[in-house]
Amino acid sequence: MSTVQDYWQKPPFIENKLLRYGLYIAVFGYLSVTLVTLPINWQRVAEGMERAGRIFGGAFPPSFERSGLLIDGFLESLKIAILASVGGILLSIPLAFMAAKNISIKPIYLLGRGLIIIARSFHPVIVAIIFVKAVGFGPLAGVLTLVVYSIGFVAKLLAEKIEEIDFGQVEAMKSAGAPFLSTIAYAVFPQIMPRLVGLSIYQLDSNLRASAVVGIVGAGGIGATLANAFGRYDYDFALAITMVIVGVILISEAFSGVIRKRIS
Incomplete structure (x- = not known):
């Protein structure tokens, strides 16, 4: 026996499922490729975190002299x-x-x-x-x-x-x-x-x-x-x-x- 939904469901932004999920996959793939190909120096990022710690450590308490x-x-x-x-x-x-x-x-x-x-x-x-x-x-x-x-x-x-x-x-x-x-x-x-x-x-x-x-x-x-x-x-x-x-x-x-x- 078929059941009838008794609640309202918001329609999707893109009706076509193939197009919708294809767009999701394309966006996810683009973001992944962009993140991998960006010239990020992770060693420098790690060193930067240490410098950031020293900066925040030296900033407290604030000086109004x-x-x-x-x-x-x-x-x-x-x-x-x-x-x-x-x-x-x-x-x-x-x-x-x-x-x-x-x-x-x-x-x-x-x-x-x-x-x-x-x-x-x-x-x-x-x-x-x-x-x-x-x-x-x-x-x-x-x-x-x-x-x-x-x-x-x-x-x-x-x-x-x-x-x-x-x-x-x-x-x-x-x-x-x-x-x-x-x-x-x-x-x-x-x-x-x-x-x-x-x-x-x-x-x-x-x-x-x-x-x-x-x-x-x-x-x-x-x-x-x-x-x-x-x-x-x-x-x-x-x-x-x-x-x-x-x-x-x-x-x-x-x-x-x-x-x-x-x-x-």
Whole structure:
């Protein structure tokens, strides 16, 4: 006697069993071959574990004796994040209008999209290395790096928001003979302003975190202080810096989360 299932069962992602298990086998085989063929020096890995033990052993307890140096590094990171956020957002606004297909003509649209793609193509560390080589070590390289990083994020999402606006308001102002800039100011900006404020807060938070990363390659901020501490084998001071970075990021994340909830 056949039985009827009295419970719901989630259907598989791929209905065809042969195709599904064949895909599983292919993925498992690829990962196995990749792991075997990677040039991993297991002896060096074992030695690295011993070094890691010495590093963690020397990091406890954390040392806050040079708190002045730590505070200077953090304040420099904060300045870098604020300047980069302001500069990146100011540049992102016109670039977002260029990259919105419902606002721009096609050549301008393609140019805007191309610039955004270029800004998004490289990791901030790579961009930081380029700017460090170009303008030298210090916070200027960090600001320029995070400006590019901000453009890649803010301009893209803002352009997508512009493409989603109610275009009826734009057409109404055009039919009334309003000039282009007035149409943008009174028909488009009110619709995108909440998203712009939210993106600005998020990008400031993101730039604060990224400033600690790009500083490791010489772009200023607390990341440079952390790199110098590791270079001097001051692991206890390095742990103190790391704790401050984590604490500041947690506070920043909580603060930006509250603001985003209020404006959403």
